[in-house]
Amino acid sequence: MRHFFAFIKKEFLHILRDRRTLMILFGMPVVQVLLFGFVLNNEIKNAAIAVYDPSKDEASTALVGKLVSSGYFRLAQNLKGPEEMEAAFRSGKIKMAVVFPNEFAKNAGQPDARVQLIGDASDPNAAVTLLNYAQAIVGDWQQERAKAIGAPRLEIITRMRYNPEQKAVFNFVPGVMTLILMLVSAMMTSITIAREKEMGTMEVLLVSPLKPIHIILGKTTPYLVLSFFNALVVVLMGMLVFGMPLRGSAGLLALSSVVYMFVALSLGIFISTRAQTQQAAMFMSALGLLMPTMLLSGFIFPRESMPLPLQVIGNAIPATWFNPIIKGIMIKGVGLEVLWKNLLVLTGMGLVFLVLSLRNFKDRL
Amino acid sequence: MDKVIVCENLSKHFGPFKAVDDISFEVKRGEIFGFLGANGAGKTTALKMLTGLIMPTSGRAEVAGFDVRQNPEAVKRRIGYMSQKFSLYEDLTVRENIRLFGGIYGLKRAVILEKTAALLSALELENAADQRVSALPLGWRQKLSFSVALLHEPQIVFLDEPTSGVDPLTRRRFWELIYATAEQGVTIMVTTHYMDEAEYCGRVSMMVDGRIAALDTPHLLKKQFDAADMDEVFRKIARPDDKQKTLKSGKK
Numbered sequence: 001m002r003h004f005f006a007f008i009k010k011e012f013l014h015i016l017r018d019r020r021t022l023m024i025l026f027g028m029p030v031v032q033v034l035l036f037g038f039v040l041n042n043e044i045k046n047a048a049i050a051v052y053d054p055s056k057d058e059a060s061t062a063l064v065g066k067l068v069s070s071g072y073f074r075l076a077q078n079l080k081g082p083e084e085m086e087a088a089f090r091s092g093k094i095k096m097a098v099v100f101p102n103e104f105a106k107n108a109g110q111p112d113a114r115v116q117l118i119g120d121a122s123d124p125n126a127a128v129t130l131l132n133y134a135q136a137i138v139g140d141w142q143q144e145r146a147k148a149i150g151a152p153r154l155e156i157i158t159r160m161r162y163n164p165e166q167k168a169v170f171n172f173v174p175g176v177m178t179l180i181l182m183l184v185s186a187m188m189t190s191i192t193i194a195r196e197k198e199m200g201t202m203e204v205l206l207v208s209p210l211k212p213i214h215i216i217l218g219k220t221t222p223y224l225v226l227s228f229f230n231a232l233v234v235v236l237m238g239m240l241v242f243g244m245p246l247r248g249s250a251g252l253l254a255l256s257s258v259v260y261m262f263v264a265l266s267l268g269i270f271i272s273t274r275a276q277t278q279q280a281a282m283f284m285s286a287l288g289l290l291m292p293t294m295l296l297s298g299f300i301f302p303r304e305s306m307p308l309p310l311q312v313i314g315n316a317i318p319a320t321w322f323n324p325i326i327k328g329i330m331i332k333g334v335g336l337e338v339l340w341k342n343l344l345v346l347t348g349m350g351l352v353f354l355v356l357s358l359r360n361f362k363d364r365l
Numbered sequence: 366m367d368k369v370i371v372c373e374n375l376s377k378h379f380g381p382f383k384a385v386d387d388i389s390f391e392v393k394r395g396e397i398f399g400f401l402g403a404n405g406a407g408k409t410t411a412l413k414m415l416t417g418l419i420m421p422t423s424g425r426a427e428v429a430g431f432d433v434r435q436n437p438e439a440v441k442r443r444i445g446y447m448s449q450k451f452s453l454y455e456d457l458t459v460r461e462n463i464r465l466f467g468g469i470y471g472l473k474r475a476v477i478l479e480k481t482a483a484l485l486s487a488l489e490l491e492n493a494a495d496q497r498v499s500a501l502p503l504g505w506r507q508k509l510s511f512s513v514a515l516l517h518e519p520q521i522v523f524l525d526e527p528t529s530g531v532d533p534l535t536r537r538r539f540w541e542l543i544y545a546t547a548e549q550g551v552t553i554m555v556t557t558h559y560m561d562e563a564e565y566c567g568r569v570s571m572m573v574d575g576r577i578a579a580l581d582t583p584h585l586l587k588k589q590f591d592a593a594d595m596d597e598v599f600r601k602i603a604r605p606d607d608k609q610k611t612l613k614s615g616k617k
Contacts, residue, residue: 006468010457017456017497200450207416207446207523208469209438 003210007218014192015222021188029180029230033237036172043168047130048076050085050094059105059145063115064098066141072133085118095120096130108145162331173238174326175299178260178319180234182293184227185220185261187285189268193219194281197272212361220265227264231257235330247333253326256339259346260322264289266353267318273360293319321345367394369521369552370415375424377410384410386575387424392554392568394520397547399566400556401595403603407575408556409449409525415554416523417441429520442470445514449526449556452510455499459490462498463513470517484512504535508542515546522546524555528562540565560596569595571602578602 015021049067053060067073076094079085088094099116107113117134119127163170196202205215235253238244246253267289275281294300296310297319303311314320321342328334336343370392377385385407392398400408413419415428417437426433429443446452453462460481467477485491488508498506507527514522524543528536540562547553547567555566563569563583570580579586579602583595592598
């Protein structure tokens with residue numbers, strides 16, 4: 001055991017001595033959570049709109065007033081004619097235009113009454129969001145008006161469960177967690193092993209009485225500890241800064257995080273048996289692990305809307321299975337009875353890569 | 366009797382490529398044995414088999430009395446190794462490096478402390494003990510690296526191109542260190558592609574295309590090939606021209 005502890009101690013010294021590693025380890029989680037939480041927000045406020053309103057009656061004025069007072073829109077321009085709209089969109093001054101017909105108030109109660117909403121779909125995400133807001137507001141306004149004149153209307157009641165305010169951060173915190181743990185566990189481990197190969201110290205270690213399993217455990221243990229610490233920071237920041245709940249068991253969350261780290265670490269070792277240099281290791285982890293984790297796991301884009309081949313590939317990504325676990329435990333408060341399948345898949349993935357890398361370890365290094 | 370390395374018909378194939386092709390030799394205790402050859406001639410592969418880094422395809426090798434195939438762990442405890450790339454951790458201090466390798470070889474804490482003090486004073490590195498290795502000049506790092514490889518008192522030290530990229534003066538000094546170590550009964554196996562270094566070895570094996578093309582003392586090799594220095598010996602052996610015949614008849 002003495003030689004094993006000497007090895008782990010050295011590993012911690014490497015981490016503490018390297019400013020770049022330290023920055024990634026401790027700066028990244030905080031920066032990413034804050035970045036995703038505050039900046040990359042799906043919510044749009046104060047979007048500039050233009051209005052073309054030839055009727056200028058009480059109904060159209062009231063509707064424009066309701067749009068603007070919602071806080072989502074601000075009236076940037078009153079168009080004198082429809083032909084001005086094109087210029088306004090082109091110049092980028094407005095994100096949406098509202099076009100009223102003549103004599104809006106008179107027709108507003110009629111079955112064929114209409115108002116036109118035009119979005120700037122050069123930014124499709126923003127356009128869809130804005131049009132949705134506007135439609136909801138117009139719908140509201142219609143309800144009120146129908147009630148006021150006593151016309152019968154079907155009222156639709158919607159409720160968003162688990163996240164009634166639709167806070168984007170509820171989605172980002174689990175996503176960031178899958179990403180950070182992958183980054184620290186897989187990428188950093190593969191880089192540090194590749195560094196030993198690059199520097200020639202790996203040969204010295206292999207010639208020593210240290211067994212390959214000692215080298216692997218010695219390399220991964222410090223990163224397991226750090227990953228766990230990082231997971232804690234991400235969850236706590238989500239809860240304290242962004243008001244995320246923890247409705248399920250904290251113990252189960254910790255346990256499943258460790259399982260995910262195990263998968264990530266074995267992936268990191270697997271990569272390092274292939275990569276000869278730190279750069280290669282970094283490249284392989286970034287392209288093979290981080291990009292898919294971000295793009296295909298359902299963190300940023302919903303998996304349901306992906307073409308089938310990408311959904312299939314997505315199934316091979318650990319984050320696809322870990323993300324629902326975090327969301328399930330933190331937001332929905334569910335336990336093992338729902339999540340056992342995900343945990344099982346993750347454990348299987350970890351074992352497969354561990355066996356593969358142990359088989360590769362000696363020949364490849 | 367005092368043979369610390371016995372190598373019989375040792376081969377290593379990578380697919381159809383024969384990196385080491387049927388080599389046999391013996392090395393005695395305290396000998397300085399040189400492996401010479403161009404890059405890719407198989408010297409590093411041969412060394413890796415003897416240190417247990419890779420398994421031989423066929424043949425047998427006994428190092429420090431143990432078979433490398435059957436008992437690599439026992440071999441590893443009895444040998445030291447210094448790689449052609451630098452074998453210490455540059456981001457650790459001199460003292461930390463010594464402690465680390467002492468620890469990896471399972472030395473007790475008291476022994477490590479004692480050895481650290483002795484090593485630092487022998488190398489006159491007391492003042493630099495808590496400096497990072499990256500701050501040391503190359504010559505010092507090399508001596509330190511060599512001394513660290515000797516920390517656990519191995520019977521044999523393997524040096525894989527220890528002097529590549531070092532100026533001639535530093536190289537000379539390093540060889541003085543090697544001589545002093547060999548005099549204490551430690552066997553030295555060294556690979557190099559500097560022909561002037563070959564003159565320093567007790568015996569030299571010249572490797573060409575995975576085979577040992579010639580093996581003798583530098584003096585006798587020069588005589589055999591009618592050469593003024595080892596460089597000429599090497600050129601006569603390695604060039605695949607009319608001198609090839611001389612080589613083959615000389616080997617038999």
